[in-house]
Amino acid sequence: MGQTFTGLLKAVRARAASAGGPGQPVPAAAAALRLCGDYLGSLPGAGPREDGARTRLVVAVGALTSACSPGAEGLFDALLRTARCALDTGGAPEAHLALALATEATGMRERSKGAWRLRGHALDALGRRDEAVRAYERHLTLQQNPGPAQEIIRRTETLRDLRRLLEDAAGLVPDGEDAARLRALYDAPADRARAGFADVVRRRSAEAGGLGDPAVRDLTASYAAFRRLLDRDRTADPLLGGTEPAGVPALRRLVEGRSVCVVAEAARIAEEERTPGSALAGMIDGYDVVVRCDEPRGAGGHADRRTDLHAVTLRGDTPWDGPAWDHRAGTRLVFGDPLSDWRRTLRARLVPGAQDRIGDASLRRPLTDPALIGESGWSARTTTAFTVLRLLDFLDTAGRLDLVGFGLPGQLLPPERAWITAHATHEDVTDLRTELR
Structure with missing residues (x-):
């Protein structure tokens, strides 16, 4: 899809650059297109080939570009769809793109529960959990249907549980530096949080002589619970x-x-x-x-x-x-x-x-x-x-x-x-x- 991808990148950048004149895209659209252009420019020259999720994201960017044309409709929906595709792709650059697009969407419509939900998911994916909780809470304030809200309620409770686990773990280590390191993991991407917690457990275990130390056993149990909650939300009723x-x-x-x-x-x-x-x-x-x-x-x-x-x-x-x-x-x-x-x-x-x-x-x-x-x-x-x-x-x-x-x-x-x-x-x-x- 090399030629198509190159053409799309040029179209996105041209549309973004033309913002501000009569009949041109509104500032929010121009900002979104600049973000998408920067993202596309970071990809290999021929664009994605075998990655289906990234290909769908590129297609969504194309639809967003069309929605930014003079007189076109559906800009807000295209913005949310592109952000959702970016999140589904799963990488850190895509999560940053999703957050930027979701932030533009909440700026366009401050009472959009879908936009706040996407913003919370993007912050969550980046490990910015305090900000994610605030975005989720905003979504819940706007959400009137209790059915779809249950997923966000569970996720918010899980994030709070993660904070409590880290606070409890910090109380189990005598070293103030390790305690501060554990607390800081709350606002860290999942892979860095896993590695940081595991490093503290290994160091404490070596210093205390292994699992014979009660504090080390408790710290190891906290680490196991932390890993489980990073991978999956707490279940209200496991049975x-x-x-x-x-x-x-x-x-x-x-x-x-x-x-x-x-x-x-x-x-x-x-x-x-x-x-x-x-x-x-x-x-x-x-x-x-x-x-x-x-x-x-x-x-x-x-x-x-x-x-x-x-x-x-x-x-x-x-x-x-x-x-x-x-x-x-x-x-x-x-x-x-x-x-x-x-x-x-x-x-x-x-x-x-x-x-x-x-x-x-x-x-x-x-x-x-x-x-x-x-x-x-x-x-x-x-x-x-x-x-x-x-x-x-x-x-x-x-x-x-x-x-x-x-x-x-x-x-x-x-x-x-x-x-x-x-x-x-x-x-x-x-x-x-x-x-x-």
């Missing part, structure tokens, strides 16, 4: 209201000898289910296990419809940023890879009491896991409905396994439709039902 992990044996028991239907997330199906006296609703309710997939759609989503098993697939670069899974389900299966993203998403999006069982890591990628189905040839974009259907068919314990509404357009990919057609025992167009066993 998720009594949610139990469910592996393959538990899933077998759930469907063994029972009638199971996988219901399509189509608007027509949802509408008919909510219609009083609906024959379709009565048919679905007659199954022992009702399976629904992905995110709720439309008013009420899954919330007002029976869900015995909910299956969802992680999509996008930051699946942990999606909405909480707060609609009730007996069992919830989350499909996704890599394992680190899967774990982080569960911590962020599961809600205590919203499910009785959660599928464990053995069920997170059934189509490609050699320990389960292990079939080759399926795309990474395989639909959730087909993944859970293929898993249930492979387990071979359900007394009956049907699909409802999957004859409607857009519910399955062509290879999935071909597989179902080849394995179906009966299809009833009137009932919108396909029988597999």
